[in-house]
Amino acid sequence: MRHNGYSAPEPPGAAELLAEVEATAKDGLDRGRAPLGPGEHTEDELLAHFEAVVAADEKIEPRDWMPDAYRRSLVRQLSQHAHSEVVGMQPEGNWLTRAPSLKRKAILLAKVQDEAGHGLYLYSAVETLGVDRESLFQALHEGRQKYLSFINYPTPTWADAGALAWLTDGAAIVNQVPLCRSSYGPYARAMVRVCKEESFHHRQGFDALHVLSRGTKAQKRMAQDAVNRWWGPALAMFGPPHEQSTHSEQSMRWRIKRYTNDELRQRFVDICVPQAEVLGLTLPDPALAWNGERGHYDFTPPDFDELRRVVAGDGPCNRQRVGNRRRAHEEGAWVREAAVAHAAKRREGVR
Amino acid sequence: MSETSEWPLWEVFVRAKRGLGHLHAGSLHAADSRMALHHARDLYTRRGEGVSIWVVPAAAVAASSPDERDAFFDPAADKVYRHPAFFQLPKGAEHL
Numbered sequence: 001m002r003h004n005g006y007s008a009p010e011p012p013g014a015a016e017l018l019a020e021v022e023a024t025a026k027d028g029l030d031r032g033r034a035p036l037g038p039g040e041h042t043e044d045e046l047l048a049h050f051e052a053v054v055a056a057d058e059k060i061e062p063r064d065w066m067p068d069a070y071r072r073s074l075v076r077q078l079s080q081h082a083h084s085e086v087v088g089m090q091p092e093g094n095w096l097t098r099a100p101s102l103k104r105k106a107i108l109l110a111k112v113q114d115e116a117g118h119g120l121y122l123y124s125a126v127e128t129l130g131v132d133r134e135s136l137f138q139a140l141h142e143g144r145q146k147y148l149s150f151i152n153y154p155t156p157t158w159a160d161a162g163a164l165a166w167l168t169d170g171a172a173i174v175n176q177v178p179l180c181r182s183s184y185g186p187y188a189r190a191m192v193r194v195c196k197e198e199s200f201h202h203r204q205g206f207d208a209l210h211v212l213s214r215g216t217k218a219q220k221r222m223a224q225d226a227v228n229r230w231w232g233p234a235l236a237m238f239g240p241p242h243e244q245s246t247h248s249e250q251s252m253r254w255r256i257k258r259y260t261n262d263e264l265r266q267r268f269v270d271i272c273v274p275q276a277e278v279l280g281l282t283l284p285d286p287a288l289a290w291n292g293e294r295g296h297y298d299f300t301p302p303d304f305d306e307l308r309r310v311v312a313g314d315g316p317c318n319r320q321r322v323g324n325r326r327r328a329h330e331e332g333a334w335v336r337e338a339a340v341a342h343a344a345k346r347r348e349g350v351r
Numbered sequence: 352m353s354e355t356s357e358w359p360l361w362e363v364f365v366r367a368k369r370g371l372g373h374l375h376a377g378s379l380h381a382a383d384s385r386m387a388l389h390h391a392r393d394l395y396t397r398r399g400e401g402v403s404i405w406v407v408p409a410a411a412v413a414a415s416s417p418d419e420r421d422a423f424f425d426p427a428a429d430k431v432y433r434h435p436a437f438f439q440l441p442k443g444a445e446h447l
Contacts, residue, residue, distance in 0.1 A: 021352075061417065063414075063416070064417050076355075110397075113397070114397070117393075117394050117397065120379060120394055121377060121394075124378045124379065127360070127378070132357075133380065134357065189377075190377070194417055197397075197398075316378045336358065339357065339358070339382035339383075339386060340357075340382050342382065343382040343383035343386070344384075346383060347383075
């Protein structure tokens with residue numbers, strides 16, 4: 001980004017990640033595996049065909065036969081993802097009117113608008129699985145469906161908006177780029193759009209931190225404190241270790257997800273360390289060190305007990321986030337109803 | 352939200368630039384076609400991805416069934432002579 005005479009260095013890693021997104025967008029243009037012939041099929045035949053399609057890296061589309069567990073896994077993962085985008089507007093919403101310049105306000109507004117958009121792409125993808133939108137909202141408001149745990153942490157300073165975007169959007173990109181190859185067509189297509197836009201989120205956060213880190217001592221300290229706060233929640237975004245992850249094994253076999261939580265977390269750390277050096281900030285982990293044997297950075301895993309507590313509803317802002325969401329939905333009901341009434345009136349008028 | 356206030360689903364098609372056809376971009380909920388167009392603009396063309404948008408009520412789309420794909424598309428498969436490569440050209444035949 002170039003504005004007002006300064007430019008942020010390219011965050012290493014982002015170009016390669018984007019190239020992966022472009023490559024996946026070009027995939028799957030061939031005609032694909034023939035479906036089973038017409039007529040009755042046993043459950044085993046249907047399952048064998050489904051697994052062959054997935055194993056050949058072809059897409060499952062909404063009206064194809066799919067195992068119930070695959071549908072359930074997708075509904076869980078996609079709705080969690082959609083809710084995360086929608087509730088995820090709140091930590092930054094706090095800074096929309098308080099960002100330090102008009103430029104930063106405009107950028108942040110565009111980012112938050114993107115997140116609403118990502119939520120909508122993903123809700124549409126869940127709806128192709130036969131779940132209606134209203135029931136998804138209910139599940140979120142009643143706490144039956146979750147969203148990403150980092151959203152339950154506060155953003156006390158302007159630097160938190162930057163650190164949150166650099167670290168948690170960075171983690172989201174590492175998580176989401178492989179999802180562009182998800183076996184479920186509508187999910188994969190939504191993720192291509194999401195990833196392209198997420199890259200802007202990631203960079204604007206990096207850019208905001210870069211400016212602070214080259215500013216006054218107090219600004220640099222604010223940036224460092226925010227990074228210290230967000231490193232743990234960002235690492236925890238990849239979920240529990242693979243061997244403790246309840247859904248990973250089958251989701252990987254069905255190519256709903258493609259790498260283990262641990263592989264993605266490692267990739268994220270490897271990408272972040274050189275970026276932090278460019279920023280002139282440190283990551284708050286004394287154990288962080290290059291391991292030449294493994295070809296990766298060693299690091300301290302996040303506090304998984306804290307992750308469990310926050311996911312279960314006991315984070316610093318859980319009640320506030322869900323409460324805001326519920327209130328916005330309830331207080332917006334009259335708008336939705338008025339729009340329907342207006343549409344009906346216009347139809348009458350046409351007749 | 353009461354049932355009467357549920358907004359119907361619309362399918363969105365976007366023309367990326369003049370000279371290209373409209374391509375399915377995704378779907379959204381809206382009370383009527385005008386709102387669907389506005390939402391489609393905000394949702395699918397925030398970065399200049401389109402110069403024209405169609406919105407179609409999802410309920411109005413008739414689709415072929417994936418289960419009948421073979422039977423439905425079979426007639427196309429056994430007429431290979433429809434492809435020009437079916438014909439072997441004698442040596443020297445050009446511009447053909």
